[in-house]
Amino acid sequence: MPKKNSLTARRALALLLAYLTLCICGGVVVSLMVMPAVFGANNMAKALSPSLTVEGIDFDVTSLPQKSTLYASDGKTVIASFYAQNREVVPIKNISVYMQRAVVAREDRRFFEHAGVDVQGVMRAFVKTYVAKGDTQGGSSLTQQYVKNVLMVKAREDDDPIAEYHASEDTVARKLREMLIAVQMEKKYSKYEILQGYLNIAQFGSGSLYGVEAAAKRYFNTNAADLTVVQAATIAAITKNPEKYDPSIEANQKTAEEQRNIVLDLMLQEKFISQAQHDEAKATPLKDTLNIQSVQQGCQVAGDAAFFCSYVTNQILNSKEFGKTAQARQKLLNEGGLEIYTTMDVNANNAAMKAARDTIPPNDPTGFEVTIAAIKPGTGEVLGFGLNRTYDATDAAKTDPTRTSINYAVDQKDGGGIGFNVGSTWKPINMVAWMMQGHSITESLRTYTRYANSSFNCAKFAGKGTWSLHNSEGGTTSPETPLQGLIKSHNTTQASMAQVIGLCSIADAAKTLGYHNAILGQEDVYSANSFNPPMIIGSVQASPLTMANVYATLGANGVECTPIAIKKVIKQNGKKLKVPSANCHQAIAPEIAQTTAYALNQGVLKGEAKAAQLDNNRKTFAKTGTNEQTYMLTAGFVPNTVAAFVAVGNAETQGDFSGKTINGVTHSTWYGMYIASPAWKEFMNTYLAAINAxxxxSYGTLAGQYAK
Structure with a gap:
């Protein structure tokens, strides 16, 4: 608890002497100029609230920007860290006594004696700087240094370079401001609370390395609580010049060792360590004590989890639960010290990345992307992504086609691309719409190769002209049932179904199942670019995640969920933040989901999706797709376990597969079953084996009313 003291004579004297010293340094004119400021600031200091807030700045020793950490679904695997300042705040009880003593010896040996302003130190600095005309001396106490650091942090948070300049400028006004606040600080907080604040806020290395815990991990791969004499002295030496004394920089190590030894001498002088401890530490070469750890941050260093990391960060930046504005959300991520527990299953993500690269190596001459998205049915939990690319948000990606920061598995608003034409993987949506209108999948339909667009008319569509289409093998099969039309993946049967129920019914069913377009601003399936008859054979542009979610609804007995990437977020104080909800609900009747699943399984057993049959004779629910010769696709699920979608093709422009040789295999005409299905199968088999699914x-049974 904070220690409340009265303004003792010692503090009053400290304040007065500090002021007099400043007057001498600045001359009589400056004295007259700052006299009103002294008394005004002193009155303000006396009227401070218990939280010690001055000029809108909170000097609470426990409130500092901290890095946020992203975890996989196991709650242990760290995906990435985000920070403006790499800092982990720790209580004084978790900081080595050697570290506490080292910084006091180095920075303020009378710390436990003065009242916030070290008068002797100020006088000494004055004499050396202005009388002896030596190097500029600071004379600042640890409390003053803490105040200065808080002012700097606040200025950076506010992106205020003027405030940052004033927080560090070498002027009488700045020193006076620090002294006044420092005296008041010592009214509210104990010495150890102030020392804790300083050790957590000070810069202990080049770049963005702040606080003793981060420094301990950076230089020695240990915790602040376990720092030894030699380690503590090394860290304490850095604050005088973080860029010059950072021991992780090889060119600095000789100077860093010299500075470490100075700290050891000061610790001995103050009797903080014994002669034996001093001699042993001083005789140890600095380089022999180091165990340098990487401090890189963000998705750039998340390895194969980087695409998932990118998706999570975009979810945070796009979600109002994390702040009213994108700027506020970014600040929360970088400074909020959040523990973010995601839905990423390490096994699923690893399996997806491997399957993508196995299918088409990143440096393949075709340049085609393989993109995989996986989600858990009935939960909305996104399990992982696979891309045959390396995540790279630097300029290097501009000239290296094997690198990208675009996650082609998700929508544009989430850092993805414009989506893929999904081809015949759309067709189960038509079957769901058919049954939702009360029809049986065994009804016999006349089919054609030319349809009047007006025959698909509904409330939101009025067609003109004609639409010509055929099945992949040419022509049509007539009559045919919707069941056979899905097993054989016949286009003409889909058109005949749409004639009967109207295009709006199919669009509505798609939305019910969780479908939307990938392009930013054109997400609604009713948008002009997608709402037309070719939609029913997959001419829309959707992300793999969206299509995986549609199949997840079919694999969860008709329960549809909004995809989510975050399970929970815990703040520094242990409280949970509200996170986006999956909003799981019964979207379609279980009988419709089961009957559609039955049809998909029949397609694996008897139709176009045979290449997707899973190992161990597992009952398989999958659908292949081919969009002309531009995209190869496969989708499917294992009930209540995993749904996945695979898209293969050029994610930026429509490349042509015709006659291409990929991984040593050549086809004059490519189909989804040739390349997307094996990728889907590899991912599913690997992941299912890893989790021992x-x-x-028992899933996928015909419901009587839809099979008459």
Whole structure:
């Protein structure tokens, strides 16, 4: 608890002597100029609230910007860290006594004696600087240094370079401001609370390395609580010049060792360590004590989890739960010290990345992307992504086609691309719409190769002209049932179904299942670019995650969820933040989901999706797709376990597969079953084996009313 003291004579004397010293330094004219400021500031200091807030700045020793950490679904695997300042705040009880003593010896040996302003130190600095005309001396107490650091942090948070300049300028006004606040600080906080604040806020290295805990991990791969004499002296030496004394920089190590030894001498002088401890530490070469750890941050260093990391950060920046503005959300991520527990399953993400690269190596001459998205049915939990690319948000990606920061598995608003034409993987949506209108999948339909667009009319569509289409093998099969039309993936049967129920019914069913377009601003399936008859054979542009979610609804007995990437977020104080909800709900009747699943399984057993059959004779629910010769696709699920979607093709422009050789295989005409299905199968088999998923063949039964 903070220690409340009265303004003792010692503090009053300290303030007065500090003022007199400043007057001498600045001359009589300056004295007259700052006299009103002294008394005004002193009155303000006396009227400070218990939180010690001055000019809107909180000097609370426990409130500092901290890095946020992203975890996988296991709650242990760290995906990435985010920070404006790399800092982990720790209580004084978790900081080595040697570290406490080292910084006091180095920075303020009378710290436990003065009242916030070290008068002797100020006088000494004055004499050396202005009388002896030597190097500029600071004379600042640890409390003053803490105040200065808080002012600097606040200025950076506010992106205020003028305030940052005034917080560090070498002027009488700045020193006076620090002294006044320092005296008041010592009214509210104990010495050890102030020391804790300083050790957590000070810069202990080049770049953005702040606080003793981060420094301990950076230089020695240890915790602040376990710092030894030699380690503590090394860290304490850095604050005088973080860029010059940073021991992780090889060119600095000789100077860093010299500075460390100075700290050891000061610790001995203050009797903080014994002669034996001093001699042993001083005789130890600095380089032999180091165990340098990387301090790189963000998705750039998240390895194969980087694309998932990018998705999570975009979810945070786009979600009002984390702040009213994108700027506020970014600040919370970088400074809020959040523990963010995501839905990423390490096994799923690893399996997806491997399957993508196995299917088409990153440096393949075709340049085609392989993109995989996986989600857990009935939960909305995104399990992982696979891309045959290396995540890279630097300029290097501009000239290296194997690198990108775009996650092609997600929507544009989430850092993705414009989506893929999904081809025949759309067709189960038509079947759901068919049954939602009360029809059976065994009804016989006349099919054609030319349809009047007006025959698809509904409330939001009025077509003109004609639409010509055929099945992949040419022509049409007539009559045919919707069940056979899905098993054989016949286009003409889809058109006949749309004639009967109207285009709006299919669009509505798609939205019910969780579908939307990938392009920013054109997400609604009713948008002009997507709402037309070719939609029913997959001419829309969707992200793999969206399509995986549609299949997840089919694999969860009709329960649709909004994809989520975050399970929970815990603030520094242990409280949980509200996170985006999956909003799981019964979207379609279980009988419709089961019947559609039955049809998908029949497509694997008897139709176009045979290449997707999973290992161990597991009952498989999958659908292949081919969009002309531009995209190869496969989608499917294991009930209540995982749904996945694979897209293969050029994610930026529509490349042509015709006659291409990929991984040593050449086809004059490519189909999804040739390349997307094996990728889907590899991912599913690897992931299911990793989690030891049981084989349940009970799912996917015909419901009587839809099979008459």
């Amino acid at each position: 049981p084989n349940d063949d």
